[in-house]
Amino acid sequence: xxxxxxxxxxxxxxxxxxxxxxxxxxxxxxxxxxxxxxxxxxxxxxxxxxxxxxxxxxxxxxxxxxxxxxxxxxxxxxxxxxxxxxxxxxxxxxxxxxxxxxxxxxxxxxxxxxxxxxxxxxxxxxxxxxxxxxxxxxxxxxxxxxxxxxxxxxxxxxxxxxxxxxxxxxxxxxxxxxxxxxxxxxxxxxxxxxxxxxxxxxxxxxxxxxxxxxxxxxxxxxxxxxxxxxxxxxxxxxxxxxxxxxxxxxxxxxxxxxxxxxxxxxxxxxxxxxxxxxxxxxxxxxxxxxxxxxxxxxxxxxxxxxxxxxxxxxxxxxxxxxxxxxxxxxxxxxxxxxxxxxxxxxxxxxxxxxxxxxxxxxxxxxxxxxxxxxxxxxxxxxxxxxxxxxxxxxxxxxxxxxxxxxxxxxxxxxxxxxxxxxxxxxxxxxxxxxxxxxxxxxxxxxxxxxxxxxxxxxxxxxxxxxxxxxxxxxxxxxxxxxxxxxxxxxxxxxxxxxxxxxxxxxxxxxxxxxxxxxxxxxxxxxxxxxxxxxxxxxxxxxxxxxxxxxxxxxxxxxxxxxxxxxxxxxxxxxxxxxxxxxxxxxxxxxxxxxxxxxxxxxxxxxxxxxxxxx
RNA sequence: GCCCCUUUAGCUCAGCUGGUAGAGCAGCGGACUCUUAAUCCGUAGGUCGAGUGUUCGAAUCACUCAGGGGGCACCA
Numbered sequence: 207x208x209x210x211x212x213x214x215x216x217x218x219x220x221x222x223x224x225x226x227x228x229x230x231x232x233x234x235x236x237x238x239x240x241x242x243x244x245x246x247x248x249x250x251x252x253x254x255x256x257x258x259x260x261x262x263x264x265x266x267x268x269x270x271x272x273x274x275x276x277x278x279x280x281x282x283x284x285x286x287x288x289x290x291x292x293x294x295x296x297x298x299x300x301x302x303x304x305x306x307x308x309x310x311x312x313x314x315x316x317x318x319x320x321x322x323x324x325x326x327x328x329x330x331x332x333x334x335x336x337x338x339x340x341x342x343x344x345x346x347x348x349x350x351x352x353x354x355x356x357x358x359x360x361x362x363x364x365x366x367x368x369x370x371x372x373x374x375x376x377x378x379x380x381x382x383x384x385x386x387x388x389x390x391x392x393x394x395x396x397x398x399x400x401x402x403x404x405x406x407x408x409x410x411x412x413x414x415x416x417x418x419x420x421x422x423x424x425x426x427x428x429x430x431x432x433x434x435x436x437x438x439x440x441x442x443x444x445x446x447x448x449x450x451x452x453x454x455x456x457x458x459x460x461x462x463x464x465x466x467x468x469x470x471x472x473x474x475x476x477x478x479x480x481x482x483x484x485x486x487x488x489x490x491x492x493x494x495x496x497x498x499x500x501x502x503x504x505x506x507x508x509x510x511x512x513x514x515x516x517x518x519x520x521x522x523x524x525x526x527x528x529x530x531x532x533x534x535x536x537x538x539x540x541x542x543x544x545x546x547x548x549x550x551x552x553x554x555x556x557x558x559x560x561x562x563x564x565x566x567x568x569x570x571x572x573x574x575x576x577x578x579x580x581x582x583x584x585x586x587x588x589x590x591x592x593x594x595x596x597x598x599x600x601x602x603x604x605x606x607x608x609x610x611x612x613x614x615x616x617x618x619x620x621x622x623x624x625x626x627x628x629x630x631x632x633x634x635x636x637x638x639x640x641x642x643x644x645x646x647x648x649x650x651x652x653x654x655x656x657x658x659x660x661x662x663x664x665x666x667x668x669x670x671x672x673x674x675x676x677x678x679x680x681x682x683x684x685x686x687x688x689x690x691x692x693x694x695x696x697x698x699x700x701x702x703x704x705x706x707x708x709x710x711x712x713x714x715x716x717x718x719x720x721x722x723x724x725x726x727x728x729x730x731x732x733x734x735x736x737x738x739x740x741x742x743x744x745x746x747x748x749x750x751x752x753x754x755x756x757x758x759x760x761x762x763x764x765x766x767x768x769x770x771x772x773x774x775x776x777x778x779x780x781x782x783x784x785x786x787x788x789x790x791x792x793x794x795x796x797x798x799x800x801x802x803x804x805x806x807x808x809x810x811x812x813x814x815x816x817x818x819x820x
Numbered sequence: 821g822c823c824c825c826u827u828u829a830g831c832u833c834a835g836c837u838g839g840u841a842g843a844g845c846a847g848c849g850g851a852c853u854c855u856u857a858a859u860c861c862g863u864a865g866g867u868c869g870a871g872u873g874u875u876c877g878a879a880u881c882a883c884u885c886a887g888g889g890g891g892c893a894c895c896a
Binding site: 234236238241242283321327330359366368370371372384392393396410437439440441446448449450452453461504546548550551553554555651711712713714715766768771791792794 | 821827829830831832833844845846847848849850851852853854855856857858859864865886887888889890891893894895896
């Protein structure tokens with residue numbers, strides 16, 4: 207028997223046999239892990255691979271739960287007889303519950319809770335359908351109500367296995383009880399293991415939909431398919447530490463089902479956007495992420511280097527100029543959904559790499575795109591949230607803030623906003639001294655080299671933000687802040703451009719495209735001028751882009767939508783880190799950095815310690 | 821880059837003005853044949869983020885550094 211007094215010896219034994227546990231590994235080895243590594247070895251010793259890949263589940267939890275809701279007979283407690291088999295099962299005969307014919311099924315997943323109660327065991331299993339499970343359980347409650355049954359807890363994301371020792375005593379004892387074993391005497395199955403079971407669906411006395419594990423000639427009632435040697439967090443409190451949640455998303459996704467739900471929504475948003483644009487004859491493309499010159503946005507870049515060509519490269523800050531080359535080439539409706547990289551500060555709203563949708567449409571103006579964007583966003587809200595109203599952030603009094611995303615959206619000129627919210631009169635709007643004075647009064651910091659237009663925009667964004675909670679298109683931007691946008695025909699001082707704000711944050715930016723190559727060349731030249739004056743966020747002169755425009759780009763409008771921020775709105779997340787699976791974090795302390803030679807830190811695996819399946 | 825908060829067992833957290841560490845869950849041993857945060861009995865588990873200092877004595881006080889969170893600045 208393995209007892210506590212022998213623990214030190216057993217540890218030494220494990221270190222002998224387990225290359226994973228060799229001192230010097232950068233990963234910690236606590237007592238719980240040593241135990242689990244011993245259990246892993248015990249499975250090898252018994253001739254059972256703890257990492258077998260020969261089990262095929264026939265059903266997911268959701269499919270099982272749908273079966274339970276598919277027939278009024280299945281809604282109440284019952285025991286099951288295998289389809290086509292005689293009723294000779296002892297447990298069935300001894301039960302006074304209704305009998306239902308059920309198919310033999312195989313189910314698999316991660317054990318999240320194990321409850322051994324004498325000679326029966328209950329195991330809660332999480333599989334890929336977990337995010338959908340609550341909805342199916344809620345649907346069953348509707349059916350139960352119709353026939354007068356009390357509702358059941360619908361939140362549980364797991365499905366239950368029921369194991370009675372009588373059905374397979376050897377397996378039951380080895381997995382859940384203390385027995386004699388070569389390298390481990392205790393139960394071999396732990397919370398966190400991936401397990402696979404076979405048997406018949408039934409409903410327990412308390413009404414829980416369950417799989418009654420029963421062996422077959424082909425295999426035992428229950429098997430460990432992957433031994434987990436690292437313990438999961440507390441089953442009740444779960445994983446709360448924000449840092450661990452982000453660094454170890456695999457644990458976060460296992461323990462926190464609302465996280466799984468956010469990324470399911472993210473996937474739906476991406477699918478919905480593609481469907482919307484595909485239906486309107488847009489073509490999805492992929493353009494380079496590595497650029498030789500900067501353009502398409504005002505932002506600081508990441509720099510990298512190509513060895514063979516011995517040349518510097520930038521990670522792209524925007525795909526805009528490539529997409530418009532494609533419009534020149536005749537792809538009149540084109541879009542790309544992909545990552546941009548900007549070398550700027552991190553915040554609740556900013557990640558160094560973020561996903562952007564950009565789409566371009568020939569023979570359209572920025573006004574056409576306003577209509578298209580508000581239609582897209584209201585449709586997405588309906589598809590993803592089931593309603594056009596979302597709850598995001600909180601009001602001044604702390605109550606949840608409800609935002610209506612149904613079209614149409616308000617449209618506000620920058621000048622009108624400045625007059626209304628910054629209390630400036632018409633004359634002051636074009637007077638730099640007055641604007642700077644007002645900015646000073648409002649505590650808005652301005653660059654010394656900021657131009658009149660830039661001051662107008664910055665002042666606007668500072669005073670308008672609290673008023674831009676409901677979706678609002680802001681338009682009539684000064685020309686010098688938008689070097690790629692088309693000037694307004696009646697007033698060349700402004701460009702035909704809008705930004706869409708929702709919940710006080712910028713979601714979208716769009717404009718009618720400048721397609722006069724001469725004008726475009728001059729605006730690039732202006733950018734170089736501003737750079738000479740110290741503005742670091744200017745664009746390079748992209749001469750090939752000017753050449754493309756010289757061939758002629760059809761009149762067009764283009765739009766960018768920050769997908770991460772849109773997902774935030776639709777999922778209620780207030781930090782961009784919550785909607786990015788692996789947001790940027792500093793390297794963990796105590797582990798080797800990305801540039802370190804990690805190969806040298808990991809000792810070679812000794813041969814012959816465990817069966818090698820290859 | 822600046823300011824504030826935070827880091828204690830595998831997880832979630834206590835630990836008061838300085839006296840060398842606690843609970844629940846998980847683990848291990850035992851009881852229990854329909855539980856669902858199962859229950860009951862017993863038991864083990866810690867370089868208190870790292871370092872330096874003050875002190876007879878530091879999880880606790882001071883300083884430095886690191887990670888994380890929030891805010892400012894920059895930006896989408």
